[in-house]
Amino acid sequence: MTALDDLRAVCEARAAQPTDRVADVEPRFVAYPTSTDEVSRVLRAASAHELHVVVRGGGTKLHWGAPPTAADLILDTSRLTGVVEHAAGDLIAVIRAGTPLAEVQRVLGEHGQRLPLDEMLPGATLGGVVATGAAGPLRLRHGTARDQVIGLTVVRADGVVAHSGGKVVKNVAGYDLGRLLTGSYGTLGVLTEIAVKLTPVPAARAYVRRPVRSPGEVRDLSVRLKQERLAPTAMEVECPEPDSLRRPARVPGHPDLMVLLLEGPADGVAARAEKAVQVLGGDARADAEPPEWWGSYPFGPEDVALQVVTPVGQLFGPVYSMRDAARGTGMRIFCSPAAGVLHAAIPGDVDPDRAVEIVNAARTVAMSHGGHCTVLAAPPKIRPELDLWGPVEGIGLMRAVKQEFDPAGRLAPGRFVGGI
Amino acid sequence: MEVPARLAAVAERLAASLGPHAVLSDPAELRTYECDGLARYAVSPGLVVLPESTEQVAEVVRACRDADLPFVARGSGTGLSGGALPRSDGVLIVTSRMRRILEVDLDAECAVVEPGVINLAISREVSPAHYHYAPDPSSQQICSIGGNVAENSGGAHCLKYGFTAHHVTGLEIVTPDGDVVWLGAGKCRQSTGYDLLGVFIGSEGTLGIATKVVVRLVQTQQCVETILAAFPDMASAGEAVSAIIAAGITPAAIEMMDALSIEAAEQAVDCRYPDGAGAVLIVELDGPADDVAAELAAVTARCEQSGAFELRRAADEYERGEMWKGRKSAFAAVGRISPDYIVQDGVIPRTALPEVLADIAALSERTGIRVANVFHAGDGNLHPLVLYDESVPGQGDAAEEVSGAILDLCIGHGGSITGEHGVGVDKAKHLPKMFTADDLDTMQLVRCAFDPAQRCNPGKVFPTPRLCGEVPRRGTTPHPAQAAGLAEAF
Ligand SMILES: Cc1cc2nc3c(=O)[nH]c(=O)nc-3n(C[C@H](O)[C@H](O)[C@H](O)COP(=O)(O)OP(=O)(O)OC[C@H]3O[C@@H](n4cnc5c(N)ncnc54)[C@H](O)[C@@H]3O)c2cc1C
Ligand SMILES: Cc1cc2nc3c(=O)[nH]c(=O)nc-3n(C[C@H](O)[C@H](O)[C@H](O)COP(=O)(O)OP(=O)(O)OC[C@H]3O[C@@H](n4cnc5c(N)ncnc54)[C@H](O)[C@@H]3O)c2cc1C
Secondary structure (H helix, E strand, O other), X not given: OOXXXXXXXXXXXXXXXXXXXXXXXXXXXXXXXXXXXXXXXXXXXXXXXXXXEEEEOOOOOOOOOXXXXXXXXXXXXXXOOOEEXXXXXXXXXXXXXXXXXXXXXXXXXXXXXXXXXXXXXXXXXXXXXXXXXXXXXXXXXXXXXHHHEEEEEEEOOOOOEEEEEXXXXXXXXXXXXXXXXXXXXXXXXXXEEEEEEOEEOOOEEEEEEEEEOOHHHHHHHHHHHHHHOOOOOEEEEEEOOOXXXXXXXXXOOOOEEEEEEEEEOHHHHHHHHHHHHHHHOOOOEXXXXXXXXXXXXXXXXXXXXXXXXXXXXXXXXXXXXXXHHOOOOOOEEEEEOOOOEEEEXXXXXXXXXXXXXXXXXXXXXXXXXXXXXXXXXXXXXXXXXXXXXXXXXXXHXXXXXXXXXXXXXXXXXXXXXXXX | OOHHHHHHHHHHHHHHHHOHHHEEOOHHHHHOOOOOOOOOOOOOOOEEEOOOOHHXXXXXXXXXXXXXXXXEEEOOOOOOOOOOOOOOOOEEEEOOOOOOEEEEEOOOOEEEEOOOOEHHHHHHHHHHHOEEOOOOOOOOOOOEHHHHHHHOOOOOOHHXXXXXXXXXXXXXXXXXXXXXXXXXXXXXXXXXXXXXXXXXXXXXXXXXXXXXXEEEOEEOOOEEEEEEEEEOOHHHHHHHHHHXXXXXXXXXXXXXXXXXXXXXXXXXXXXXXXXXXXXXXXXXXXXXXXXXXXXXXXXXXXXXXXXXOEEEEOOOHHHHHHHHHHHXXXXXXXXXXXXXXXXXXXXXXXXXXXXXXXXXXXXXXXXXXXXXXXXXXXXXXXXXXXXXXXXXXXXXXXHHHHHHHHHHHHHHOOOEOOOOOOOOOOOHHHHHHHOOHHHHHHXXXXXXXXXXXXXXXXXXXXXXXXXXXXXXXXXXXXOHHXXXXXXXXX
């Protein structure tokens, strides 16, 4: 029997179309399993026919990372949906991996709860967000996906179904595969069910905004805020390319904007917002709504997308040097200074050599602070010129882990660090 | 070569490279390391080595590798699941001479410490700057940070702040092959590649030896309020816990004690909890002052509605300390009311609390074995203390049985056999009740990646080791086509 017949014996499957491309790779088939068992049987069939498999969630950023060296079968999770269990009194939920994050939040919201992860790209699935280890502004208070996952079901490349963790928030029985699988980009297994811990939706919110003129000023203000111990849930800074860099004229620069999110009981939030406005001075004011860029990326699908990580409070170094290297390109940066993470967009029409220069500048400074710089995505014209990850500590052990989980290299080969 | 000869060769090699004072082989000295906090298991180690640096740890591990001997790491030996139980045919690597705080970086809100550093020493070091290290196991005055990493230790304040895994951002380890590798992101909060740091934490010393630990430092909150609420019985206290959580409040801690553990604590530390309490709750709230004030009012109301007959609020640090004294001393205190006891550690969904407590009471009634209950109520982590008298024939076994039955109750409610003390040697036999053979096989793939020769703390956690490089259940695995439902097995 043909591979497609075998896949069809398990679940709905079809021949791939050009729109199913993963980066430049044309897959042959797409399968739509609806349960863990079907995912297992799809992977066993794939293995019998020696197909390379790429998992697709919402497909919002499938072209990110390195393009896989082979992708015969797209395992699409869009039928693997639904909240299996929401135990509101226990603040946990078990959710199928293909469920859109927006749908997850809607169901939880009915009970006044939320999964404290931002939806950075509309349409993202829970599986995709966990597989990429993604996080947005809420990371400051709540951490990243790895901190929310308390248990999961994963299907290995050989079709074996495994669980780790469970449904309780505190649990140290066995190795924590949840943390290993989070951020593994679908290279170790297919996530089918994910148990997460939840938090109550706060009674009140305030966004305090303050225009800032330089990364140095952000740093000084952060130090002052820290002394006040206002317990912000998030703090983000939008840095468009300053006019002063774009045109060496004396036009006053479009200022950067620093925004603080405060959450909690209404009285407490109001008091803290007032205090924050006072401490920040300048033109600071409190708002009920976030600015439009809040919880999104600075880049679009055509841009070179960078992520820079440094120890907390040391982002300003990379920001200065990146801006300098990117002078005139129109680079945008969104920073989470209190978490030590920034995302930057270099317009995709930039000369490839220039992109390399900017990445090198960012990486050199980040590494001198003990941090790193990752190219999340880049247009095909530029991507081959770039080292996406830079040096990765512990790569030998990572290869060994991949070898154990997927010895035939069938899951998204070449997508991950070091060509894993 | 036989094991004793190999041990002797390693002792000689290490005495030369580390200095004679770093190697213990006198039987009397070895015996002082024969068990950890779980004294039911005891084995005299083949050799004890006390390295002082990463390089020395690597040298010890390489010596073990070259001689093909197993090795076990030991911090302070307070573990309660036998994780640091030595091997008579192996080397015990003790980190008690690696106790330097190497760096405190308040700008980056972190510290770099050696693995033998005592948990509380970090908070002591940084408290003048209003920072602390958040995970606070009750053993924090003696347990080591390396042990905390291995066990993913928690504490009363983990309800709000998370466990060791949430507070360690980087680790330098010596791999089972003797290489020195950094895992995680160092002082950063996010790493690249697989989260090997995340899987190393909680691996109970089976994936290598941590030699440097980068810990997050947390700013001490503006305001802390602690209240002690006395209830007529456990059911009403449990109801109060649910009501507090349902109100959308995340306290820093919610701890519960039952009448028997209160009695023990009174005898041991004279904590003067309200007379006649069938249960007490300690609830701690922290954060910005106005938020805490609002939450305090809400918590007080919920406790009263649930039947609390006395509420005390700590007026200052001294009173807060007094309130916590009874809770923190509870494990040791039951020694006052029972000659022997087992400290159990299980987890249930918080909402199952009333039911599980009733079941434990029934179990106790039926067997005549008393059980004192102390627990982290906010996250459903129970610490039943099973009381018995070894000198009464049969009681030890009966207590073991009750203790095991409590774990079955936890599993039956979708919970866990351990919330913070680990599996170690003690609970390896219970692990298959929670996980399938495939689950355990998959976990051990990680073991095979790190330690294919299985020299690093062998025999812990997993009831049956996986042979690395082996195809699991060779010959019984269905053909892929058959498994995909495409062919019959006739
Ligand atoms: C390489 C990369 C890096 C990213 N980095 C960040 C970041 O640092 N911060 C941030 O906020 N957002 C980041 N994102 C984007 C964010 O994660 C997206 O919101 C999310 O990936 C979109 O989910 P999706 O369902 O559309 O996934 P897709 O775009 O369909 O898939 C994303 C990746 O996850 C894998 N995947 C999807 N579902 C599963 C599953 N069930 N089991 C196993 N693997 C699966 C895919 O194979 C693919 O590698 C990143 C995305 C990618 C691809
Ligand atoms: C009275 C009392 C109260 C307790 N309260 C709590 C509590 O509230 N919460 C809690 O979580 N635990 C608690 N514990 C359990 C215990 O204190 C913790 O598990 C602690 O983390 C063990 O640290 P240790 O230094 O004593 O480790 P050890 O007992 O020496 O070792 C524990 C495990 O860690 C491994 N290990 C040690 N050092 C390293 C290293 N450098 N690298 C790799 N592996 C290593 C060992 O091999 C072993 O498997 C309590 C214990 C007692 C006695």
